[in-house]
Amino acid sequence: MPLFGELTSPEIAQFMERNALVLLPIGQTEEHGNHLPLNADTVIAQSITRAAAEQLEDELPVLVMDAIWAGYSGVEVAKWPGTIRVRTRVMADYFFDIIHSLTEMGFRKIATVNGHGHHPAILELVAREIADATGVYIACVEAAKMAAPAVIEGRKSEPGGCIHGGEFETSLLLYLGARVQMDKAHSDDVFTYHSSNFPGDGFAGSKAAFWSTWGIQRSETGIYGDPTVASAEFGEKIFTTAVANLCDFLREFHSTEATCWD
Numbered sequence: 001m002p003l004f005g006e007l008t009s010p011e012i013a014q015f016m017e018r019n020a021l022v023l024l025p026i027g028q029t030e031e032h033g034n035h036l037p038l039n040a041d042t043v044i045a046q047s048i049t050r051a052a053a054e055q056l057e058d059e060l061p062v063l064v065m066d067a068i069w070a071g072y073s074g075v076e077v078a079k080w081p082g083t084i085r086v087r088t089r090v091m092a093d094y095f096f097d098i099i100h101s102l103t104e105m106g107f108r109k110i111a112t113v114n115g116h117g118h119h120p121a122i123l124e125l126v127a128r129e130i131a132d133a134t135g136v137y138i139a140c141v142e143a144a145k146m147a148a149p150a151v152i153e154g155r156k157s158e159p160g161g162c163i164h165g166g167e168f169e170t171s172l173l174l175y176l177g178a179r180v181q182m183d184k185a186h187s188d189d190v191f192t193y194h195s196s197n198f199p200g201d202g203f204a205g206s207k208a209a210f211w212s213t214w215g216i217q218r219s220e221t222g223i224y225g226d227p228t229v230a231s232a233e234f235g236e237k238i239f240t241t242a243v244a245n246l247c248d249f250l251r252e253f254h255s256t257e258a259t260c261w262d
Contacts, residue, residue, distance in 0.1 A: 001054045004065040012063075016106045020061035021254045024098065025049040026123070028071045028116040031080035032165040033223035034184040038082045040169055042069045045115030047176050048143050048239065052113075052246040060254050068094075072118050076214040080222040088122055095126045103134045109254050111139040113246065117164070121210075139253050143242055144168065144202060146249075150241035151203045156229035159200025160191035163213060166225015168203070168238065175235025185227040189219050201225075 027042025199205035
């Protein structure tokens, strides 16, 4: 699987001439409670992206960039050591400049694969700005949404158990062989606020409006969810579903011609 940063300039030019698909995994470095590593979001985004690229490389030219490992997190998450906080406007400019550089080279098929919950709005903003500036319409993919069918079908936690450091992320990291300390996992900070407009977590139903969980219920330990029911077996199902759905989308995205206007 070709990694963007490991190739030479002439090799990149060859991929550009073949209308290669460029994938940019986007993570974050932030606390995930007492049981998960700081790089959880980055590991998830990078692993899903690379697995999809490996499945696609015999079908279409694909390049994977190095994962972005630092980004924006709300100030509430900084109460616990380890969280890196880059301002939203800095991140927007950073994302824009990376993607704009790719379009200047001649790439037209670019997709971000995001693993961090505070980034979607920033990425969608950048996607619109890139389209206005270059005529290139990039795709913004959320790893959690790609995995959603498997989570909905197989979760053991109640709504509110799959947010930050909960069953979803813990199961994935167990499957991926990351450093997970299950003896420190607990269910003390399950997100318990539910309403018809806010069904607990993103896997339990759509939200009628944006309302940050961090401003609704105070976390005492830096997580929202129930990691105690997580398992590597469930993580494998989540991962496999996410990769399969990502591949399906990327095939469609790459094959669609009307994505840029000169």
